[in-house]
Amino acid sequence: MSLALSPQARDALGAWLETARALKGQSENTEKAYRADVIEFIAFMVTYHGEPKGLGALSRISVTDMRAWMASLRQGGASPRSMARKLSSVKSFYRWLSEREGFEPTAVLSARAPKFEKKLPRPLNEDAARAMIDSVGDQGRAGWIGARDAAVVTLLYGSGLRISEALGLTGTDLPLGASLRILGKGGKERVVPVLPVARDAVERYIRLCPHEMTADAPVFRGLRGGALSPRAVQKVTEAARMQLGLPATATPHAMRHSFATHLLAAGGDLRAIQELLGHASLSTTQAYTSVDEVHLMKVYEAAHPKAR
Template sequence: MTEAGNLVERWRRHLALDRRRSTHTVRAYVATAERLVAFLEEHRGGPVTTAMLSGLEQADLRAFLTVRRMDGLGNVSAARELSAVRGFLKFVGGEDARVPLLKGPRVKRGLPRPVSPDEAVALAQDIAETAREQWIGARDWAVLLLLYGAGLRIGEAMGLTGAVLPFAETLRVTGKRGKTRIVPLLPKVREALEQYVAMCPFAMERDEPLFRGARGGPLSPALIRRAVQGARGRLGLPERTTPHALRHSFATHLLGRGADLRSLQELLGHASLSSTQIYTQVDAAHLLDIYRNAHPRA
């Protein structure tokens, strides 16, 4: 096996065993590393080594992204590709890794619309991958999946305690004005929560916060907001991509799939149906955007 091949294989094992990433994520990130190696072999005209990868410049990554864009890669996918490349280079270089700074492609702005599923997943993956410790990455991944997969407000997620353990198919959430509601937990969301709990170094007491900060205290919503802001910049996502936007996306996507307003009102914990009706306007704007971009007479 070549030196580059050995590095890619070690990257695969690191993602699967150390970081415990999903099979899909491991496959996607390894494929990106393999594409980068193949590109550099031709671009640099020789075998790829650890020293070469550790000494890459902005121009090298820019050339790689240009080739990928010529393959038809869209803005969000290109940003995810760049994020995976950064992760691979950081792994190769270790603690002293010097990864070239390069802004990701900008996502075209249009009418206000929800964060797409691809954008939501890319955001959560980037934040998890760049966390300073594995359990913190698992924590942030679980928090963001709760916002997008269960429609929680960030304050509601931070308000969960060890009393919710063990996780079941539903979760009892306390919202505004102390109102409680039951939300379903999708298998992927429950899996992310269970993985975080298994990796968290602090005991999960019934009356203690479920989500902990680095020193064991309650996790501050500001940390999640800052993490989202950083990932948003790295991935080239628009400023509308915030933790609360993930909750909006949850609602809009459900409505687009046929959920009725009353059910959506219960899932979101809205006191008034009028608060929920705003999502019909957002969904209509999103559909109009799709129509204008796709219809030949638009």
């Protein structure tokens, strides 16, 4: 699809991504998604108009062109959520490009994404979270494998780590202390607590692991000593989920949801939980928590000065 871009358009795309990387500190995966979305958009316009798309042609995209592109995505089976993300990428590129090239981007920016219902995460209850950790530890063929898997899932639940963050730990992070400094999405740094149970789980795994723990090596290893893959953790949690009769929503990421929800249910402050999770927006943290209205009203009545 990169052939759809003229040299000038390709240079502009690269400059936009570089600017976004510098200003927003976006992750490599986000950058790849942005690039793919914009290239896919330009490729469609090339096919639709039957001509290459240089910067001049890109500045003349019409409302009709945008409708045709959105219709093609829908016909191609793209979900409303996927369409919304692609449109967001294209709009972001056009805001930057229109400022640099001095054209009016209204036709692109006025396009509306299809509405979709946001799926709220489903945390496990406390008993199910504990059972998941225990069951994951029993799935491994070798003793150290089970200890490894239990340590990873304990960190997801006990510290609210993303799976990529847990698997990104290296020997320099050992031995784990009472807290851990994590570099999360967008280069955002945060400090998370490490509960004694999580430290014990990691220490047990380290004692059993047959691979040397050097400073620059990943803490969590695959069978042959390479970095453990996220898919391996997903597979072992799938097996544990089926054994326990838990729903399909009981994934590694659900352990992080559970961390947030259980903290809030125990009286934790929402903004403090936001910091622990590394969310840029408080609204994102609110979506991660599922505390019933009765509990929220109790918190309100206990904390609000007019309610006392």
